[in-house]
Amino acid sequence: MVSSSVPSCSVRSTRTAISTVVPTLAAALLASVAVALALALSLGASPASAQDAATTEESIGGRLAFEGEAVAGVTIVVASTDGSATFETVTDADGAWLVVLPGPGTYRVELQVATLPEGIGLRDPERSSLELRVFENSTSAAIFALGEPQEVESDLLRRILQGTLNGLKFGLIIGMTSIGLSLIFGTTGLVNFAHGDLVTVGAFLAFLLNVTLGLHLLIAAPLAVIGGAVIAGALDRGIWRPLRARQTGLIAMLVVSIGLAFVLRHVVLLFLGGSRQSYMDFTLQSALDIGLVRVQPVELWVMGLSVAMLVAVGLMLTRTRLGKSMRAVADNRDLAASSGIDVQRVILSVWVLGGALTAVGGVFLGMIESVDYLMGFRLLLLMFAGVILGGLGSAYGAMLGGLVVGLVSEVSTVWFSSQIKYVWALGVLILILLFRPQGLLGRRERFG
């Protein structure tokens, strides 16, 4: 049942939320404008386009308020993301705080929750730390929405359900991107460490078409998927097939894939920059309250399409001639070759299919989270966990394992910090290797 809708980015509930957040927001904006003005004045109204880096000033500031009242004495810590500098400050009697920074860049702002007065908490306990990008000569506002501390007990069911939903959403994407990884391993024996970066490339292509060229995401996304498939096919033809023909060892190929991953990842860094970006469309949607959980329409679409694609791939693998030959080659390459299957062609189609699926996963991940040059690498470790859990070489195993890994990492945030949610998923990987190294759906001889 759909009961209400509010902007999902910062607030959780309806009228009370708006009435406290709007003043907070306004206050923070006012404070930052005032700060910027004061800075401009103190710098002797230096021109905005000051060439000399020494005269530029960047800062992060904000104002903490709860139901219109300023909240003083709260400790705020600002750290540059490369860890080179940290600053600590305390909000003053007006609830305002400001940190002058050494230069532009990305900073992590953390509100020390323990220093909040009794009876006041963060509206969203997950948002005690924010990552902000500070541009030259500007002040960024860090907005912390305060509210009543949440009563964890009564929320438990809701949080478990929300975690499960997020886990499904994330797990479907992991499963979809892992199919290629698993099938490539099955058909060629290569553990492709560049697979995660194919995800990044897909998301980045869509970003280029959508944001740089201004195409609607509904057009940009399919083009990016085609691009991802072409790139993956080209990699097979250009690098992997010649290496296979030279009978290069698998370990050598593995190291080559690491080098390739490096190249792909940092080409994206060169053009995209180091910060997180989002697409132009379907962002900041109003979230729907469905029963106990909240979900944005775009997330529902992503989940629905992911399920549809997984089903389609499953049908393709069992019903079509190409799908059957893919499974045959993955099962036993020599036998497949001797029964007349063109193995190199099948391998190429596995790469193309895998490339398309990773690009879809990348675009979906970019839609529900953000696009950045490390997104694929972060996902790769979870893909490995999923693929090994499900059984290396098996496409269905990859789907199942991906789902489990997504669920484990998201549901863990109900009880543990979300900063270490991937740790649990990777812990599952180590456990499965200890007790059932062939994975849930894998066969024993695969790991020999």
Place this chain on the structure above:
Amino acid sequence: MIETLFFDALRSAVGPTAASYALLAVGLNLHFGYTGLLNFGQVGFMLVGAYGMAITVSVFGGPLWLGVIVGVLAAVVLSLLLGAPTLRLRADYLAITTIAAGEILRFLVRNTGSDALTGSVFGLRQFAGDFYALSPFPPGDYLGPLRFNANRLWVTLVGWGLVTLLSLLVWALMRSPWGRVLRSIREDEDAARSLGKNVFLFKMQSLILGGVIGAIGGMVFVLALQNLTPEMFLPQVTFFAFAIMILGGTGTVLGPTLGAVVFWFLLTGLQSGIRSVVDSGAIPGVAGGQAVGAVSLIAVGLLLMVLMIRRPQGVLGNREELRLDVS
């Protein structure tokens, strides 16, 4: 300008960072070059070594020697944890587990929950005092155009001293029966097993020893910088070490040292070169710092690929000895 570029590059090639990477590569060489273990998480060993030492000294106020022992023990424990589930499986399982473990460790130390112990994202400081108190050099400028100060000279000497010592150790071990077993495992695990060798045990010993050498590399690395943060332990560190090992010659004693010097000379030279080109404004619209980082990392990736395809034995290596494969 060429002269500053050259001295920049040389300064980095003989400096403490190159020495710590040489140590990482010596450990990796023992794993990969001599035993055939695919360790993609050498940075994890480096991390536990560095954090083990720094936490002992800066959080608990212990002496430096105790910190070093704690760091080494941490590396031993990590090897046991990683090796037990994976060393009986195919080589690629170890690769996946180690790369994951390196990231798990980094997530854990930067997590707010471990703030009291590791300083989370802010890292740790003030653990290098004891080390620099041992320095015999009075303050001043050393090594002419390289402009090393006394502290840098001291940590550089210790770093390269350790590289020499541990390379000699590896050389001696590889001439021993123990080393011959390792190499036979690399060549043909089943053959070694059929001769009655406990392959798992030998692999584990190799993993532990190489991991400890990596941990020592981590200690030198953070002692030189006099602070540590989680962002120093990104997965790319391992791949720099891989590039160094392959560049110098996988499975050779001098390979890691030579590789580290050449790699850091090239990398720093490239970075300074790009920086001066970008700063001169020759390429419009490219932001300085980002481009330098991105282009040099692309170059490392290409280096790794081309070396592995064209000359997998590196500068010094012997191609015949090294026919690695997943077995």
